[in-house]
Amino acid sequence: MSTADPPVTPAAEKAAPGARGAAGSSRRAYLGYVAGKLAGAAVSLLAILVTSFFLFRIIPGDPVKTMTHGRKVDAEQLAALRRQYGLDLPLWEQFTRYVGDALTGDLGDSYQFNEPVLDLVRERVPATLLLTGTAVVLYSALGLWLGTRAAWRHGGLGDKVNTGVALTFWSVPHFWLGMLLIIFFSVGVGPLPGLFPTGGMESGGEEGPAYVVDVVHHMVLPVLTLVAACYAQTLLVMRSSLLDEMGSDYLTAARAKGLRDDLVRRRHAVPNALLPTITLVFVNLGFIAAGSILVETVFSWPGLGGLFYQALSVPDLPLIQGLFIVYAGSMILMSVVADLIYPLFDPRVGR
Template sequence: MGNANGGGAPRRPRPLSLSLVLRRCAAALATLVFVVLANFFLFRILPGNPEKTFAPRGRNADPETLRQLRETLGINDPLNVQFGKYLQQLAHLDLGWSWSKKEPVLDLILRGLWPTVLLSGTALVLASGIGVWLGSRAGWRYGSRFDRWSSNLAVTFYSTPEWLLGLVVLVVLSRFGLGAGGMTDPRSDLPVWLDVLRHMLVPVLVLAVVYVAEYSLIMRSSILDERRADYLTTARAKGLRDDLVLRRHAMPNALLPTVSLLFLSLGFVVAGAITVEMVFSWPGLGRLTYEATRGPDVPLLQGLFLFFSAAVIFMNLLADLLMPVLDPRVRQP
């Protein structure tokens, strides 16, 4: 990172104080406790009759069958009893049993985690690299034709819903026999990894376009804040080329908001993109979430919501601990 005074060696980042680490961890733990409480009571007020949905004869089942099913599902107990069982299960890392899938919720989440991470993670890696490059160039050449075109395209794609963009791309590519749904094709003669790569190409493209727009806009704004700083004027006065001033001095400081955004985005990676996974029939956590809402499958919804929230809280904690190391100015006294 460039020295703000323009001379001397860059300062080494100082380690975080123990009190700061403990405060951030306590805040994250308090947030997680709130999520656990909300996770239980929120899904208890959902409309619908799960016992009629999952009964063998549906809504035509007799009252005794429905009563027995409510007993089996555990929704006939008083609310405090249900809450006690819920906390006891969480203490043993047991997320319950899916009503619709007839499998442990944790197994279903772990099974859908890899496809989601593969899809969203690949799109995030591509988008962060391309978006940082586009945003830095646009901000550094503020007002140029490149800046106007890239900024307008970024705003357009950032404002476009992912599902709409996915449907448009799918319709266009279907005319050329491309854009097949799912993760693999059992009839394909290709190796498994190549078949997966072929199926994920289009949904990754759709997600990456939206993510690129977000990272480009954030990076452009950061560069605009830094481009007139005194330390950059000093670097130019030393005879450095403009590209070197951008790469060696402006970008390290301008990257700080982008790093924070990246960690938050990593938390949302495990949640996947529900709309994109539905459009392209991708067997990840996003599609699993949609299927869980149709019941509603309360244990599965609770498990997914808690898993997603814990991932975001954990990544947010890492960002809170990393940012003061990268930039001591954000440290609290």
């Protein structure tokens, strides 16, 4: 005996096109949302190009004289160097050349290293990604966990201690905290011996597993500095978001169904409190490319942060501008990615 298909009613025939129309409208709304975010990112990047050109030209110092490294150079030689690097051109012409080259991926040549800026960035990126990427993953996870705990038991001793310690570390300058760690754990104080290197990324001469252990040994103090100084941001944002959710009716309904408190927190409260924290986490991921200038300088870490400090001391304008674009571009990219994945967590976004 065969089973016949259920008859299609006129109401169902009308509902199907309506559902398809709603889906199409939702897709168009999302595409418009994406286009708006991408347009905003393009405008932000253009603003970064303008800012990076004019901002760093107010830094005191003559880059051409700095390139001579203190040697006596006559006026004709200085003029030749200015012509070579285009510094004798009117400011508006320097700007148009700079924007045109930057849009084609040419960030110029470094004055002090006499190498393309992009090559210098490629050389230093791995060290910065290793150091800052490790720190971002650790302090984001730590902040999410402690922020959730602090909010769920807000007002208790754990909440007060966690928040107080986080705010204390957040208010401490990165470089000062790094120098304290060097004093206590690298140099040693009294009977306490130095346990970790004072700086650098490796001791040299190691290969294979011994090289990995050596790099990790050098990473401990700079990573600890970044984690201690930065986890408070994630903790405070997560705590505030979760506190806003805790009085919601859906949590009361979940408890009324007999769900354990732990399940109510993990399955209902935390996912709905994550949106603001997602933005912060992705901004922190953008921070990976920038690294931390002060921490890398204090620990002599061979990354982009240390390179930026060297460029500022000259001033090496092409290198400063190129690094500034890399830093800001990574932040803009991660912000756009965060905006684009928002609808996965909250379907109301983008409609």
